[in-house]
Amino acid sequence: xxxxxxxxxxxxxxxxxxxxxxxxxxxxxxxxxxxxxxxxxxxxxxxxxxxxxxxxxxxxxxxxxxxxxxxxxxxxxxxxxxxxxxxxxxxxxxxxxxxxxxxxxxxxxxxxxxxxxxxxxxxxxxxxxxxxxxxxxxxxxxxxxxxxxxxxxxxxxxxxxxxxxxxxxxxxxxxxxxxxxxxxxxxxxxxxxxxxxxxxxxxxxxxxxxxxxxxxxxxxxxxxxxxxxxxxxxxxxxxxxxxxxxxxxxxxxxxxxxxxxxxxxxxxxxxxxxxxxxxxxxxxxxxxxxxxxxxxxxxxxxxxxxxxxxxxxxxxxxxxxxxxxxxxxxxxxxxxxxxxxxxxxxxxxxxxxxxxxxxxxxxxxxxxxxxxxxxxxxxxxxxxxxxxxxxxxxxxxxxxxxxxxxxxxxxxxxxxxxxxxxxxxxxxxxxxxxxxxxxxxxxxxxxxxxxxxxxxxxxxxxxxxxxxxxxxxxxxxxxxxxxxxxxxxxxxxxxxxxxxxxxxxxxxxxxxxxxxxxxxxxxxxxxxxxxxxxxxxxxxxxxxxxxxxxxxxxxxxxxxxxxxxxxxxxxxxxxxxxxxxxxxxxxxxxxxxxxxxxxxxxxxxxxxxxxxxxxxxxxxxxxxxxxxxxxxxxxxxxxxxxxxxxxxxxxxxxxxxxxxxxxxxxxxxxxxxxxxxxxxxxxxxxxxxxxxxxxxxxxxxxxxxxxxxxxxxx
DNA sequence: CTGCTCGACGTCTAGACAGCATGTC
DNA sequence: CTAGACGTCGAGCAG
Numbered sequence: 243x244x245x246x247x248x249x250x251x252x253x254x255x256x257x258x259x260x261x262x263x264x265x266x267x268x269x270x271x272x273x274x275x276x277x278x279x280x281x282x283x284x285x286x287x288x289x290x291x292x293x294x295x296x297x298x299x300x301x302x303x304x305x306x307x308x309x310x311x312x313x314x315x316x317x318x319x320x321x322x323x324x325x326x327x328x329x330x331x332x333x334x335x336x337x338x339x340x341x342x343x344x345x346x347x348x349x350x351x352x353x354x355x356x357x358x359x360x361x362x363x364x365x366x367x368x369x370x371x372x373x374x375x376x377x378x379x380x381x382x383x384x385x386x387x388x389x390x391x392x393x394x395x396x397x398x399x400x401x402x403x404x405x406x407x408x409x410x411x412x413x414x415x416x417x418x419x420x421x422x423x424x425x426x427x428x429x430x431x432x433x434x435x436x437x438x439x440x441x442x443x444x445x446x447x448x449x450x451x452x453x454x455x456x457x458x459x460x461x462x463x464x465x466x467x468x469x470x471x472x473x474x475x476x477x478x479x480x481x482x483x484x485x486x487x488x489x490x491x492x493x494x495x496x497x498x499x500x501x502x503x504x505x506x507x508x509x510x511x512x513x514x515x516x517x518x519x520x521x522x523x524x525x526x527x528x529x530x531x532x533x534x535x536x537x538x539x540x541x542x543x544x545x546x547x548x549x550x551x552x553x554x555x556x557x558x559x560x561x562x563x564x565x566x567x568x569x570x571x572x573x574x575x576x577x578x579x580x581x582x583x584x585x586x587x588x589x590x591x592x593x594x595x596x597x598x599x600x601x602x603x604x605x606x607x608x609x610x611x612x613x614x615x616x617x618x619x620x621x622x623x624x625x626x627x628x629x630x631x632x633x634x635x636x637x638x639x640x641x642x643x644x645x646x647x648x649x650x651x652x653x654x655x656x657x658x659x660x661x662x663x664x665x666x667x668x669x670x671x672x673x674x675x676x677x678x679x680x681x682x683x684x685x686x687x688x689x690x691x692x693x694x695x696x697x698x699x700x701x702x703x704x705x706x707x708x709x710x711x712x713x714x715x716x717x718x719x720x721x722x723x724x725x726x727x728x729x730x731x732x733x734x735x736x737x738x739x740x741x742x743x744x745x746x747x748x749x750x751x752x753x754x755x756x757x758x759x760x761x762x763x764x765x766x767x768x769x770x771x772x773x774x775x776x777x778x779x780x781x782x783x784x785x786x787x788x789x790x791x792x793x794x795x796x797x798x799x800x801x802x803x804x805x806x807x808x809x810x811x812x813x814x815x816x817x818x819x820x821x822x823x824x825x826x827x828x829x830x831x832x833x834x835x836x837x838x839x840x841x842x843x844x845x846x847x848x849x850x851x852x853x854x855x856x857x858x859x860x861x862x863x864x865x866x867x868x869x870x871x872x873x874x875x876x877x878x879x880x881x882x883x884x885x886x887x888x889x890x891x892x893x894x895x896x897x898x899x900x901x902x903x904x905x906x907x908x909x910x911x912x913x914x915x916x917x918x919x920x921x922x923x924x925x926x927x928x929x930x931x932x933x934x935x936x937x938x939x940x941x942x943x944x945x946x947x948x949x950x951x952x953x954x955x956x
Numbered sequence: 957c958t959g960c961t962c963g964a965c966g967t968c969t970a971g972a973c974a975g976c977a978t979g980t981c
Numbered sequence: 982c983t984a985g986a987c988g989t990c991g992a993g994c995a996g
Contacts, residue, residue, distance in 0.1 A: 490986085493986075599985080747975060789967085
């Protein structure tokens with residue numbers, strides 16, 4: 243297909259008349275001629291269209307695949323839906339594969355456009371997916387995530403690796419506005435397109451006293467008597483707009499939401515109040531017994547305000563997003579949870595807390611990049627003719643400071659985080675396991691090809707870290723040094739264990755803990771085992787231990803002293819504090835599998851529902867990994883069975899006696915307990931129960947019918 | 957005596973990726 | 982080594 247036809251198709255599918263300046267520039271830089279490109283421009287500057295243009299080109303003209311990589315599952319999903327809806331009619335086969343989604347890997351072979359999370363692609367490489375050779379275009383979105391301490395290294399290694407593996411592939415890196423885009427260009431041999439183009443302009447402002455000083459626009463004068471947040475909200479609502487506040491902690495977000503809700507309330511119409519009450523009810527009843535947090539959120543939502551952070555349950559997040567998009571919820575107070583993730587259209591964003599606590603550093607200014615990112619989503623092309631990002635100053639000195647740093651200041655450079663110890667040992671194990679590299683020299687060569695390699699002068703700077711990782715991996719027996727025939731030539735080979743751990747995608751240190759502990763595992767003890775589980779790096783940071791927890795925890799430690807699977811740190815040791823947290827987490831898990839309600843767990847341990855949920859999800863994967871490791875180091879069969887049983891109990895939050903009933907579709911922790919209490923204790927008992935009494939117990943005919951169908955009783 | 961405000965003091969601190977095999981209330 | 986907002990609780994004060 244001719245270039246002009248491709249462009250026309252894309253314009254048509256996006257219902258636009260012509261390309262914007264960024265897109266035109268990308269074409270002139272050779273987007274459709276297979277040129278590698280790094281595009282650094284603001285959110286909503288139409289970068290997705292670039293992926294579509296190049297994607298059509300590569301599929302139609304070169305008969306190769308496009309992979310679209312995103313740092314977030316939600317983002318990958320969003321693009322998948324978008325691509326599918328637009329291009330499936332053209333015969334392009336679009337799919338997605340992220341984590342627990344339904345596509346199987348060999349199955350991806352048949353698809354043209356594949357949306358993936360960075361980590362999923364990384365894992366596919368580890369599993370040596372054969373279709374990787376068919377990739378003609380690699381689109382990596384939000385590549386500024388390279389700067390992220392925890393998740394940046396994955397992307398960096400991934401891109402470096404893809405560069406080696408997919409020699410014939412075109413690279414298209416998409417990023418927010420960044421200072422050192424040129425280095426990216428140098429890194430992958432790409433042309434650089436930097437632009438500040440936005441379809442709707444974004445204005446910055448700083449609040450002080452009763453005024454919002456705007457830059458490039460007339461100032462706003464606000465009501466004097468009100469507190470800053472209230473004054474800004476009033477001004478926004480009078481303009482019939484919505485607003486998002488960004489705060490440093492969950493607590494702050496919740497506190498502000500509560501305060502503002504009593505203010506926003508007065509601006510609502512009767513119609514809105516009615517609708518909001520419906521939403522609030524849904525939010526409150528996500529769990530069978532609402533926790534305090536659920537109630538708090540519902541009360542705020544009734545009054546047109548919502549707080550938003552990772553402690554919320556997934557359904558609640560979705561409900562808030564929907565209600566905000568409909569214009570029902572007027573104000574959201576959020577942690578950074580919202581600055582990534584879904585695209586929530588918005589008019590005005592206020593970053594109230596520009597300082598944040600970093601352990602070991604205290605409270606420090608957050609990066610300019612991050613503030614701009616939070617501002618970035620403001621100004622919806624279809625609804626607003628501009629967007630606003632606002633900071634709050636307490637006095638004139640602070641105003642000047644904020645202005646200097648965030649408004650006029652330059653963005654930070656993106657820095658490689660690849661030297662991160664945990665990331666390094668994980669990726670080095672992976673590289674060796676896949677036999678990409680055999681010697682330390684090879685490995686160092688590879689690291690020269692990374693983004694880091696392009697930014698530092700001497701690779702020796704990270705040589706120590708690499709050597710340390712290699713040393714640890716050897717010590718833990720995940721890799722071995724093998725002497726080849728030729729003299730002076732040693733190569734690293736993975737052990738069976740090492741290979742499996744790399745595939746399981748867990749931190750080698752976690753795996754090491756597990757292995758050492760499994761060796762000591764003789765008798766089954768829940769607290770001991772669950773404390774071990776909580777030692778996993780993947781579950782960190784763990785919820786804090788508060789004063790009221792201490793006595794329970796210490797009692798637990800005392801009672802199980804003999805049973806712990808790894809040495810208990812000395813009381814005066816630094817690690818002791820961490821150990822307390824691990825035991826606390828174990829106690830939380832134990833409450834869960836003893837069928838305590840989420841409300842009760844939250845009240846006893848002060849842990850948000852969403853937090854428990856995400857820990858359980860990770861634990862499921864860790865428990866699977868423990869079983870897999872256990873198989874390799876051949877631990878006793880009955881212990882393996884206990885772990886498997888625990889995994890199911892953790893999944894559903896049930897006591898052991900419900901393990902049988904839970905196997906049925908439509909039966910969870912609550913219904914299984916209802917049946918059990920009614921005297922139906924097993925599937926065998928179920929067979930003997932009449933359909934009438936079954937439907938009576940479960941208060942549902944259809945459910946009883948569904949269960950009987952599964953037992954072939956009809 | 958009650959109810960309110962103010963301030964000292966103690967407490968607490970963001971986010972969310974992956975394996976694998978099937979389905980909650 | 983570093984901060985700062987929130988919540989609780991008690992003191993002080995007005996009515």
